[in-house]
Each structure stands twice: as structure tokens, then as C-alpha cells.
Amino acid sequence: MSSLPNIVILGDYERALRRFSQWETLDQKSNLTIHHEPLRDEALYEAVKEADAIAIVRDRSPFDEAMIARLPRLKFLMFTGERNGTLDAAALVSRNIPMACTPGGPSKETTAELTWALILAASKNLINQTSLIGNGGWRNELSVLPMLSGQRLGIMGLGAIGSKVARVGHAFGMEVVTWSPRMTPERAAAQNAISVSLDELLSTSKVVTLHLVAGPGTKGIISADQLALMRPDSILVNTSRSALINMSDLSIALQKGSPAKAAVDVFDVEPLPANDPLRNMPHLLVTPHLGFIAEPIFEAFSQGITQTLNAWLEQKPVPHPFKP
Numbered sequence: 001m002s003s004l005p006n007i008v009i010l011g012d013y014e015r016a017l018r019r020f021s022q023w024e025t026l027d028q029k030s031n032l033t034i035h036h037e038p039l040r041d042e043a044l045y046e047a048v049k050e051a052d053a054i055a056i057v058r059d060r061s062p063f064d065e066a067m068i069a070r071l072p073r074l075k076f077l078m079f080t081g082e083r084n085g086t087l088d089a090a091a092l093v094s095r096n097i098p099m100a101c102t103p104g105g106p107s108k109e110t111t112a113e114l115t116w117a118l119i120l121a122a123s124k125n126l127i128n129q130t131s132l133i134g135n136g137g138w139r140n141e142l143s144v145l146p147m148l149s150g151q152r153l154g155i156m157g158l159g160a161i162g163s164k165v166a167r168v169g170h171a172f173g174m175e176v177v178t179w180s181p182r183m184t185p186e187r188a189a190a191q192n193a194i195s196v197s198l199d200e201l202l203s204t205s206k207v208v209t210l211h212l213v214a215g216p217g218t219k220g221i222i223s224a225d226q227l228a229l230m231r232p233d234s235i236l237v238n239t240s241r242s243a244l245i246n247m248s249d250l251s252i253a254l255q256k257g258s259p260a261k262a263a264v265d266v267f268d269v270e271p272l273p274a275n276d277p278l279r280n281m282p283h284l285l286v287t288p289h290l291g292f293i294a295e296p297i298f299e300a301f302s303q304g305i306t307q308t309l310n311a312w313l314e315q316k317p318v319p320h321p322f323k324p
Contacts, residue, residue, distance in 0.1 A: 005052040009034040011060035020302035029313050038271055055305050062086035076312050080301040089324035099322040102304025105297030112164035114291050115239045118263035119207055122235045122285050149173035154205030162211035163191045177201055181217055202229040214241035227253035234259040239291045242266040254283045265291050
């Protein structure tokens with residue numbers, strides 16, 4: 001039996017990690033396994049039951065207290081990015097298992113870019129227009145589209161990402177309004193935005209885009225009552241967290257025609273099940289959680305994993321220890 005430590009890496013859906021770092025030392029000094037498929041419950045346990053060290057890409061592999069208790073060999077766990085919402089850190093602390101993370105990379109910039117890709121794709125009806133061309137057609141009645149310039153952009157959450165989205169909205173000639181639980185007129189004005197009530201933002205904005213932190217006060221903040229306020233020609237965009245929107249209510253609202261369209265990058269269950277009706281719902285543009293999927297981010301993830309695991313193998317201080 002090999003005396004080398006067992007290292008398991010989980011959640012490399014994109015098969016990207018080996019592209020952006022040097023893995024030779026880890027391959028030589030450990031029994032290294034990289035899993036590309038989604039794993040949960042017993043399949044996850046089978047993958048990690050002999051692991052001495054585990055590295056998780058983002059929050060794709062949930063480790064609760066019960067799972068951690070079943071891993072007597074575990075000596076070290078790390079994850080990519082600076083936080084992980086599916087990891088019971090307290091359970092690791094109670095067993096004195098050290099943790100580490102990696103730099104997150106420019107995820108705020110890439111999420112702002114994707115937000116605008118979704119806004120533009122939905123407002124310009126690009127999916128249908130591409131299908132029209134592919135089917136041998138040309139312009140039709142769905143090709144005559146409104147402009148964003150002069151319209152109101154409603155941003156829920158004006159932090160690092162929301163403020164970037166606001167600047168692009170200004171560049172397109174949109175009026176930017178904002179709301180969040182702690183928004184003030186002064187904070188809004190600093191981004192050339194107007195602070196309004198949530199009801200006003202929803203009822204007057206052509207585009208509503210969510211950039212809030214999901215928490216007790218914001219979970220399900222967009223549900224049936226809020227959707228009913230939206231303009232019948234409006235577009236709802238979510239590149240933040242799925243918990244912000246009641247997706248069942250959104251499905252019903254889209255069928256009723258208010259909002260007119262939605263564009264969503266995040267889901268309650270990821271990957272989205274193959275038979276999920278959201279995959280083919282009219283008036284809903286969906287993308288597979290692409291907000292942080294970019295080469296510079298996976299370079300940060302990959303190099304962070306190899307540097308950290310090499311340090312752990314050599315019993316040296318890890319570069320980014322995580323203290324919950």
C-alpha cells in the first residue's frame with residue numbers, strides 16, 4: 001500500500017485546473033485524484049473517504065458536520081475563493097483540522113461583464129434572432145426592439161459589482177436608481193444613482209438587476225408580490241445568488257407576462273437538473289453560473305491550490321490560511 005498522502009480535488013467541472021499551474025510535484029508526492037463530475041451525498045463520501053487532504057472548487061461540494069464526521073483520515077481542507085457557503089467550518093475547527101482558501105481573482109469584474117451580457121442579450125432578443133438566421137430567415141416582427149438608452153436601470157445592491165454595472169448603465173444613457181436594505185441617498189449619489197424605495201424601483205425600471213448578498217433579510221426578496229409590481233416590458237436579471245428570487249413565483253410571473261423576460265445565471269440546485277423546466281422556459285434566458293468563470297480566475301484558483309497543497313505536503317505555512 002502506498003505511503004503517500006491521498007489528496008482529492010472536487011468540482012473541476014470545466015477541467016481547467018491543470019491548464020493554469022504546475023502539478024508535477026503534487027503528482028509525484030501524493031496520490032492525487034481530480035473529480036470533474038458533480039458529487040453529493042454517498043457519491044461524495046465515496047470519493048473522499050480515504051482523503052488526507054481535500055480541495056474544493058468553489059461551493060460545489062457540500063461538507064456538513066455529518067459528512068466531516070465520517071472522514072477520520074482528513075487532516076486538511078481548502079477551497080477556492082475567499083468564502084464557502086456549503087462548508088461547516090465549525091465542524092472542522094472542532095477537530096482541529098486546518099483550512100485554507102485561494103485568492104478569488106477578478107470575479108467582481110467578470111460578474112459585472114456577464115450581467116451586461118445578459119441584459120443586452122435579453123433586451124436585443126439575441127437568442128431568437130440567432131435562431132431566425134439559423135433557420136434561414138431574416139428580420140421579423142421580433143426584430144423591432146426598444147432601446148435601453150433613456151430607460152431606467154434599477155440596481156438592487158450597489159456594492160463592488162452593482163457599482164460597476166451602474167457605470168455601464170450610465171454609459172448607455174440610462175437613468176440609474178438603486179435600493180438595498182442599508183442604502184442611503186449619499187451612497188447612491190456617490191455612484192451617480194438615485195436612492196428609491198424597493199416598490200418604486202420594481203414598478204418603474206426597465207431593467208432590474210440583483211447584486212445583493214443573500215442573507216436572512218434578503219432571501220426570497222423577489223417573490224410573487226414584488227414580481228407583480230414590475231413593468232410588463234421589464235427584464236429581471238440575477239447573477240448574484242439564487243436564494244434572492246423565488247423561482248417558482250418567477251416561472252408563474254413570466255407566464256403571466258410581467259416581467260416580460262428574465263435572465264438568470266444562478267439556481268437553487270447546480271448543476272441544473274437535465275429535466276428542469278427552467279432549461280426551456282419561454283421568456284427566460286439561462287446561463288450555467290458563468291459569473292466567475294474566466295481564465296484569470298481559474299488561474300488564481302489553480303495556482304492557489306498547487307501552492308497551498310505543496311506547502312501542506314512540505315509542512316510549511318500555507319499561503320492563505322482560513323480562519324472562520
